[in-house]
Amino acid sequence: MIEKKFETVADAVSDIFDGATVMIGGFGEAGSPIELIHALIDQGAKNLTVVNNNTGSGHVGLAALIESGRVAKMICSFPRTANSTVFTDLYRRGKVELELVPQGTLAERIRAGGAGIPAFYTRTAVGTTLAEGKEVRNFEGRDYVMEYALKADFALLKCRSADRYGNLLFNKTARNFSPIMATAAKTTIVQTGKYLPAGDIDPETVVTPGIFVHRIVLVPEPQHESRLVAQGSVYP
Amino acid sequence: MIEKKFETVADAVSDIFDGATVMIGGFGEAGSPIELIHALIDQGAKNLTVVNNNTGSGHVGLAALIESGRVAKMICSFPRTANSTVFTDLYRRGKVELELVPQGTLAERIRAGGAGIPAFYTRTAVGTTLAEGKEVRNFEGRDYVMEYALKADFALLKCRSADRYGNLLFNKTARNFSPIMATAAKTTIVQTGKYLPAGDIDPETVVTPGIFVHRIVLVPEPQHESRLVAQGSVYP
Amino acid sequence: MNNAAERATVGWDREQMAQRAALDIPDGAYVNLGIGIPEKIARYVPDGREVIYHTENGLLGMGPTPKPGEEDPDLVNAGKKQITAIPGAAFFHHADSFGMIRGGHIDICVLGAMQVSETGDLANWSTGAADAIPAVGGAMDLVAGVETIYVLTQHCTKEGEPKLVRSCSFPLTGQAVVKRIYTDLAVIDVTPQGLRVIELAPGIDFEYVQQRTGCNLIPA
Amino acid sequence: MNNAAERATVGWDREQMAQRAALDIPDGAYVNLGIGIPEKIARYVPDGREVIYHTENGLLGMGPTPKPGEEDPDLVNAGKKQITAIPGAAFFHHADSFGMIRGGHIDICVLGAMQVSETGDLANWSTGAADAIPAVGGAMDLVAGVETIYVLTQHCTKEGEPKLVRSCSFPLTGQAVVKRIYTDLAVIDVTPQGLRVIELAPGIDFEYVQQRTGCNLIPA
Numbered sequence: 061m062i063e064k065k066f067e068t069v070a071d072a073v074s075d076i077f078d079g080a081t082v083m084i085g086g087f088g089e090a091g092s093p094i095e096l097i098h099a100l101i102d103q104g105a106k107n108l109t110v111v112n113n114n115t116g117s118g119h120v121g122l123a124a125l126i127e128s129g130r131v132a133k134m135i136c137s138f139p140r141t142a143n144s145t146v147f148t149d150l151y152r153r154g155k156v157e158l159e160l161v162p163q164g165t166l167a168e169r170i171r172a173g174g175a176g177i178p179a180f181y182t183r184t185a186v187g188t189t190l191a192e193g194k195e196v197r198n199f200e201g202r203d204y205v206m207e208y209a210l211k212a213d214f215a216l217l218k219c220r221s222a223d224r225y226g227n228l229l230f231n232k233t234a235r236n237f238s239p240i241m242a243t244a245a246k247t248t249i250v251q252t253g254k255y256l257p258a259g260d261i262d263p264e265t266v267v268t269p270g271i272f273v274h275r276i277v278l279v280p281e282p283q284h285e286s287r288l289v290a291q292g293s294v295y296p
Numbered sequence: 297m298i299e300k301k302f303e304t305v306a307d308a309v310s311d312i313f314d315g316a317t318v319m320i321g322g323f324g325e326a327g328s329p330i331e332l333i334h335a336l337i338d339q340g341a342k343n344l345t346v347v348n349n350n351t352g353s354g355h356v357g358l359a360a361l362i363e364s365g366r367v368a369k370m371i372c373s374f375p376r377t378a379n380s381t382v383f384t385d386l387y388r389r390g391k392v393e394l395e396l397v398p399q400g401t402l403a404e405r406i407r408a409g410g411a412g413i414p415a416f417y418t419r420t421a422v423g424t425t426l427a428e429g430k431e432v433r434n435f436e437g438r439d440y441v442m443e444y445a446l447k448a449d450f451a452l453l454k455c456r457s458a459d460r461y462g463n464l465l466f467n468k469t470a471r472n473f474s475p476i477m478a479t480a481a482k483t484t485i486v487q488t489g490k491y492l493p494a495g496d497i498d499p500e501t502v503v504t505p506g507i508f509v510h511r512i513v514l515v516p517e518p519q520h521e522s523r524l525v526a527q528g529s530v531y532p
Numbered sequence: 533m534n535n536a537a538e539r540a541t542v543g544w545d546r547e548q549m550a551q552r553a554a555l556d557i558p559d560g561a562y563v564n565l566g567i568g569i570p571e572k573i574a575r576y577v578p579d580g581r582e583v584i585y586h587t588e589n590g591l592l593g594m595g596p597t598p599k600p601g602e603e604d605p606d607l608v609n610a611g612k613k614q615i616t617a618i619p620g621a622a623f624f625h626h627a628d629s630f631g632m633i634r635g636g637h638i639d640i641c642v643l644g645a646m647q648v649s650e651t652g653d654l655a656n657w658s659t660g661a662a663d664a665i666p667a668v669g670g671a672m673d674l675v676a677g678v679e680t681i682y683v684l685t686q687h688c689t690k691e692g693e694p695k696l697v698r699s700c701s702f703p704l705t706g707q708a709v710v711k712r713i714y715t716d717l718a719v720i721d722v723t724p725q726g727l728r729v730i731e732l733a734p735g736i737d738f739e740y741v742q743q744r745t746g747c748n749l750i751p752a
Numbered sequence: 753m754n755n756a757a758e759r760a761t762v763g764w765d766r767e768q769m770a771q772r773a774a775l776d777i778p779d780g781a782y783v784n785l786g787i788g789i790p791e792k793i794a795r796y797v798p799d800g801r802e803v804i805y806h807t808e809n810g811l812l813g814m815g816p817t818p819k820p821g822e823e824d825p826d827l828v829n830a831g832k833k834q835i836t837a838i839p840g841a842a843f844f845h846h847a848d849s850f851g852m853i854r855g856g857h858i859d860i861c862v863l864g865a866m867q868v869s870e871t872g873d874l875a876n877w878s879t880g881a882a883d884a885i886p887a888v889g890g891a892m893d894l895v896a897g898v899e900t901i902y903v904l905t906q907h908c909t910k911e912g913e914p915k916l917v918r919s920c921s922f923p924l925t926g927q928a929v930v931k932r933i934y935t936d937l938a939v940i941d942v943t944p945q946g947l948r949v950i951e952l953a954p955g956i957d958f959e960y961v962q963q964r965t966g967c968n969l970i971p972a
Contacts, residue, residue, distance in 0.1 A: 495839025
């Protein structure tokens, strides 16, 4: 009997270990699994490498995780936001490392990690400082940079609906990195707004097939990062 | 005003030129755009390179196109079927060239062609005759073969529903190669069972976004290859 | 050596071979079954185990053969046979499907074989004969991407030639990929020391199997 | 040189710049608009043209800003502003979205700029200052993947320094990628011979633009 449901977010993240690489879904607040991130802060794992497009806002969610000092390295495309200095301050003080990756290359590296492709070539960043030290190769008269796959020990994701097998549906642009991160992590942990019996999702519309999902936690009313930030919330 | 609809299959394929590379959707008969293929036979373009997983069955559809002598080269993973000797006979007589590609590598090469990835590495075929002459490279202690992207001048596809913008839905396992072929062709031509106004397809469920679709032809009652074969049909 | 008539009465028959392999499919596994005898395994997985079947042409959650009249030519498996989809299934395109395979997400794949070497090399796609039409399908992707590859095959060819050999004479599908072999005579693990017989079919002894094998076997 | 007060009264204002660029967006185009002034272009595309807007965080068919009370924090654009989706829109994940970009499927992208060189090099992501927090987003992917890159920018910086230069001093986003530049003073094409002024804002003459440009301009 396939059983992927965990009762609490704390249970679902309990084995994330020091030094783990953790992919966290979301583009800004859209798709950010705040409850899972807060559970990870409570859990205490440190020296993490975190993959996310951004670095969070205010003092909740991803920004709070970074602020807790548990993140040794961020892999992202855009570590600046209008309303957070958490990452900026730690980065300037040399307390957190940054691997800056163009957004499309970040997405493709994650997809490659999940699809068993160890490396690929892309035009993106050719002739820029972000290609420095990388292998450049010419195909049909144009230069391309070689990029490596990105994998993770864990992925923390948020979705709209999950069924018992772990088939997932997302909400609008909250989909973003989550489907590819689900494929690239050894253990994919998903907080879902709705938990459904197998068969309640039309198989033609499944976005993430259950094979990529290992743990599901029901969080029926997830918090919105922007509202927490507007309220001046600080986690923990 | 975006208008991708063509009135007839003949109109939709009229500019396929001699020597073109044509990707044809379908896995066996599932997803095979028989009406578009028959229109291509009528149209007369020759010296084609055709990309499809198989080589058709009986004397209709893809098998009929091959039998017409217009296909100079097949790129496929499995050119044998229980009920067709069309390809086999021509191949043995040296009348058609074959590039045999493992099925997953074929799919990934097409996906790479559509996604601007000129080349990638895969474990598939390492140490086999299908890797002969290909570049092998070691990543983290394991060997991988380098494979190149595959692109086409035209793609001929079948879908269940298309809206005015070219957003597509498929039917069950008739989806197979069609969504990736749509991305890898300069001109993607789709026969659809239903033609819908923009807005009639839930944006969460779109399989192929309209950006990849250039021409749509309504074929409300497409023929089934297996039924034609059972009837002993021969095209033209 | 043995012949077709003997094979029918000695060791496991095809159903029993599938039955034996099915015992090793654990609850919750994501499994891809090759065309032929491997397809039969799904029928024999013990009650209480929930197994999700993948077919590489774009479906997770393959169900049994449809009832007459309920076939859909758009719902087929990798062997192009008409199938069904279980509640909770998912459809996807070929690149995503082989991403599952190549990315190591499928737990177990059971394939047929023409030859298996003592180091786990598999040959199952081509005789290499000059006039053969080569056709590989997804076999090379499966053996390269799936961690646990089982082989389900008759121990010998119809002509009585051993299929388990020191080194494959047919073109390889993959090198050192097979973990375990289920034949009509025995269950055999591929180990760093060579092929180890871990179970014998009823009435079959080790020597009988060794005589029909093209490389040294290790007793259990 | 000119200052902010002068800029407000000389040449095109920001709305007019967007309006001018909008004239060059053809019917049926798939377009990605950068954050800032480029976003305004969508409002000014002439009637009768149907344009589909792509936002790289996973949407084709971006619509206008939502009415108050209809915002959805799960429906945002690449600048993380809340948006709407038109009927006929499609959502997809980030790898598919950048596949559209990298694969050359987006027809036109309009971006802001810090500097553009006379060979079409673009710098728009970093000053390269030692204490800057580098942040690139999707800019490098867009310039590498989209065939037609337009730049929409003030002709000079707030400090009056030219943004169109012989060679960029800031770190590049891409080499030889810009096709056309829309500024408050002129419309300028990047040609093999250098930057060619193809249109001047009302009341602006060629010499005025040349004086505010860091490389030689070619008259129309």
